[in-house]
Amino acid sequence: MSALNSLTIAEARDLLRKREVTSLEITEACLKAIEGAGALNAFVHKTPEIAHAQAQAADERLQSDPDAPAMCGIPVGIKDLFCTEGVPSQAASRILEGFLPEYESTVSRQLKEAGSVMLGKLNMDEFAMGSSNETSCYGNAVNPWRRSGDATPLTPGGSSGGSASAVAADLCLGATGTDTGGSIRQPAAFTGIVGIKPTYGRCSRWGTVAFASSLDQAGPMTKTVRDAAIMLQAMSGPDHKDSTSAEIPVPDFEAALTGDIRGKKIGIPKEYRMEGMPAEIEKLWADGAAMLKDAGAEIVDISLPYTKYALPAYYVIAPAEASSNLARYDGVRYGHRAKLAQGDGVTELYEKTRAEGFGKEVQRRVMIGTYVLSAGFYDAYYNRARKVRTLIKRDFDQAFASGIDAILTPATPSAAFGLGEMAEADPVQMYLNDVFTVTVNLAGLPGVAVPAGLDRQGLPLGLQLIGRPWEEGDLLNHAYVLERALGFVSKPEKWW
Template sequence: MTDLTRLTISQAREKLRGKEIKAAELTDAYLAAIDAANPQLNAYVAVTPEKARGMAKASDQRLGKGEGGALEGIPLGIKDLFGTEGVHTQACSHVLDGFQPRYESTVTSNLWADGAVMLGKLNMDEFAMGSSNETSYYGPVKNPWRAQGSNLDLVPGGSSGGSAASVSAWLCAGATATDTGGSIRQPAALTGTVGIKPTYGRCSRWGIVAFASSLDQAGPIARDVRDAAILLKSMASVDPKDTTSVDRPVPDYEAALGQSIKGMRIGIPREYRVDGMPEEIETLWQKGIAWMRDAGAEIVDISLPHTKYALPAYYIVAPAEASSNLARYDGVRYGLRVPGKDISDMYEKTRAEGFGREVKRRIMIGTYVLSAGYYDAYYLKAQKVRTLIKRDFEEVFAAGVDAILTPATPSAAFGIADQDMAADPVKMYLNDIFTVTVNMAGLPGIAVPAGLDAKGLPLGLQLIGKPFDEETLFRTAHVIEQAAGRFEPEKWW
């Protein structure tokens, strides 16, 4: 029999329902793979074998009675940002040391209700702030991919680096992730996996540690487009506990796969041709355009004129909201507490020791732009720019464009502790150049593997859709996947 961990979710689902395999053996196969690989890859920060085996056993009982849910017996990894009752939930930060919530996030509750099995919590950038998974208190995640003929450890992207790496290295069947400025799509592109950031409000944010509340959105990272569609169907829901979640039916995303894209209009934004973009990214983009055309879509040149302001506006709005959200971590009720001579001293010492460098940097930027005298000049102006970015997209969609095709990242994966990136935070921020506009406008975006660079590293394309039109994204992404094929790393771990 094929190695059980190599099965996609849809393949495993068929075998489980057909009683060819048991949920318990599938779960054990993943737990064994994690034991063998995690010391090298550092994708999991907490593994929950007893919980996983208990959930798998319950799944087998339900499957035996023919009562299985949509994800019955499917083992998943959960990003450390999602609250999981009684299990390590620390946003990979020292400030939340030892925190185990007494609640379950709505998204993970939905997954467990559909029969999924929890393998453990996945590594990530601290408080989801980062594009390389190097800001985690638990150390960087290693990308399962390596350049041909090289032993150099590469980043998996961030902030959902553990999610992307574990899916790519067969350490879970699929994973939850979150995206504030590209944190699902960028790591998916750098690891040869599929990641979708749904429309803002499609998935509940309740029980997920907040970074920037008007930008954060949960979504899945999976091995292929079909698996991503299956996972999003289970993750999405309205939630009375999250007033930003939207009360509209969740479609059967899987049904959109395989439908023709003949006659669809695909927009190509000229502003995404940025200075210094590697030739291979442009070549990949042209390939994607050709695949769309071959499938019967009409290619339309479009303009999104305010794109150039997206990154600076994002790095005002996101830190401002982070500064507000992270004020709650003070050492009083939970997490790390560093004693001080009085309560103010205790706050200062706890936060100084508890937060990492990048989180401190963003809190300070955010506090600065929200301060008296600067609020209008920075924060208010950034919000106005955000409105203009949203309007650009609205005008393009109103003109009859069905989806927009762009690169997902400006390059393939780079080395861990890359000196250029370490010396200049702005260089790291530029990794989000193609992804932040989608969060600023609240739109859905999907990253799908589309090829390999000259060194054999994966590259992805991004499709951007209309609000709540994830079906079109799955439909068009499936066309790219069929044309490009699937990509797997060569096992070295």
């Protein structure tokens, strides 16, 4: 048997039920792998004591309950954006230093109730604002992949970079992520794993530190599509604590993986053929479409005309909501509080606390958001962006109404880039990494990234499938067919 930490969730589940392995054994293998992977900086708050206790409880449950949930005994990592009771939950920001929640986020609670084992908290971009995991107060997370013959450390993507790195390096069997503009799908593509952003409202946002409330959505990051289906099942469901959580039953996502997509229509949007797109990504996209056609699907060219306005609209709406959400961090109630000079008042307390507690990217986005919401610019920017968002959603609605079952696109405009290579002087270059993913968040749709192949430098590239709202099962089945056809089994060579 291979190392227990390299098992998939489905493999581990089956072995646990056959009593061929225990949760404690798998957990120990993961904890040992985490201890040896300090160079990746993926886990930022380790919880071995909690992991041991939960693994023992899972083993007892598996012995006494033949109908224990599929996630019972499975070791996972939790993104630092999810509040976990008694465990630091900082959203990778200095301003939340020392914050120990007295409560558990709904998603992490559901995973706990399903019997999964929490190994610790995972690195991320500060407040989930970033595409490279370079804005974290913990330092950069590092991609376990490297270019052939090149030791340059690469980004694992962002904001769920720690989650992506941990899963790709077999430090855990699965991890939670959040996706506001591509923060699950882009890092999944950069690290050769699967990541699904479900329909907005499928997973509760309660207890998850907010970035942009109308865009944020939790989802799983796993080694395979089947694992994503299993983990998403445990994370999903209505929650009375979250008014945006949908009162819609959760189907059996794993049962939907029939591998049959005969007669399905796959849309190929012409607007995603970006100028300057690498030939390797163009070829992978064409190959993916051909594979789906071979599986019995019909490939249809479609148009999503408002795609070109998605990035500008996103980078008005997301910072606007962030500036509102982050106003609560004032140095009064919890987290960091700046030291005041004699004579300083509450205004100086707010100013100094935020200047010390927020990183540059968070400050930049808060300032953009405050600007577009200000009286003189609200209609010119924010209201206009909201109208564009409606038009983007209408594009997708019309495509699905015409009979399209799923839409195939690239996941990212490039493979992983080197840490520090995207010049801080031009943040717009970094924002362009989200060009294929933000439309899905603006429209509230489900989207999944599937590893598709390696570029000429030996780095993973991903394809994205976009599905109909609330039809994650159907979307995952398309992804399952694509995954099997692509046959991606590459793993990073261990250097850490």
